[in-house]
Amino acid sequence: MSSLPRDSSAGRTAGGAMAHLAATLIDSCSAQQLPSLRREWADEDRTTWFYTPTDHGGLALSAQRPSQQQMTMRLVAEGLSAPAYNTVAAVIGLENVLDRVEGFSRDWGRERGRDPGLYWLRIFGSPQDRLWGWRFGGHHVSLNYVIEDGRLVAATPCFIGADPARSPLLGGGGELAPLHAVENAARSLVAGLSDAQMRRALLHPTAPSDIISGNRARMTPVSVPAAMIHMNDAKLWGDLLDDPRMAQLAEAIDQNAEAASGYGSDDHERLAIRETPSGLPASDMTPDQRADLHALIRAYESRAPEGVLAPTPESLDGVHFGWAGPLTEGNPHYYRIHGPDLLVEYDNTQRHANHAHSVWRRPESDFGFDVLAAHRSNHPH
Structure with missing residues (x-):
């Protein structure tokens, strides 16, 4: 059930947009950034994924220039519906909320324990190849995609978490x-x-x-x-x-x-x-x-x-x-x-x-x- 239709025009539109954005991001990278961003399609890391606050592998948002960060988030947006993108963006922002909940004191062996800059993008293969893919992930987010012959053919595993699951907002009873x-x-x-x-x-x-x-x-x-x-x-x-x-x-x-x-x-x-x-x-x-x-x-x-x-x-x-x-x-x-x-x-x-x-x-x-x-x-x- 829920298979990707072989003649999906939406899949081709998504796959084409992903290829364009990934290629543009690759072209924008320095020689120092590329080794973190790219891996061969057959690399065993392609099927490795986490949802814990550890290094997910790839080029972190914090290691990207602002224009590259925007390009990364545009790629993420192409992989998600509008409501799903909004949810993922909220989850990333929750790192700041969680930091406060924990008294800004969580130690994960790095300068900042809860960090919305620590979400990583990795591209497997080349956007010009018949078969390529990409992954975006960090604490409570893991998105995984495969593109075949220019068409998006896989969008799972897809993990989304939230900590806190409920956070009070202004306005008397409102919650995030x-x-x-x-x-x-x-x-x-x-x-x-x-x-x-x-x-x-x-x-x-x-x-x-x-x-x-x-x-x-x-x-x-x-x-x-x-x-x-x-x-x-x-x-x-x-x-x-x-x-x-x-x-x-x-x-x-x-x-x-x-x-x-x-x-x-x-x-x-x-x-x-x-x-x-x-x-x-x-x-x-x-x-x-x-x-x-x-x-x-x-x-x-x-x-x-x-x-x-x-x-x-x-x-x-x-x-x-x-x-x-x-x-x-x-x-x-x-x-x-x-x-x-x-x-x-x-x-x-x-x-x-x-x-x-x-x-x-x-x-x-x-x-x-x-x-x-x-x-x-x-x-x-």
């Missing part, structure tokens, strides 16, 4: 809450389930400390939370763990989050992502419930540029919805939408349920895996 709509839509869906449906949808009475898929490049039939494994292979923190002091800090953050969830190995096994989806199947929902679930899925798919994705089938064949945690707003919670070539995860658990993560994935076609498989099949030698 970039992910509030997809949180409330899911809660509304759950609130409308019958008791029998809820027993099937409830994956666990309490929420996990993070999304289960973590930042894996490939989904496996069973996945445990990345927090349980990243200290061994730097799955979430990258080179930051080379510094023993930072490794200790990252471990403490994960341990505190795990302790707050109260999870043990049996709980993680219960939440595992398997080949057969868990939760309530859409086929056992009422028409109104399916319409609500369909709208929630479209909210995630609308992160992509308008018209690029084929419409999600309203039948939702094979799609399941699961929830973990209490329903009352303000409590830690998690939900998952899982179906054919579709995985959505959302959690708001940390910082007393004021720190949200969301990811939209197409497990069979993330990073253009389906395109590459088709190419290898047609060109075996």
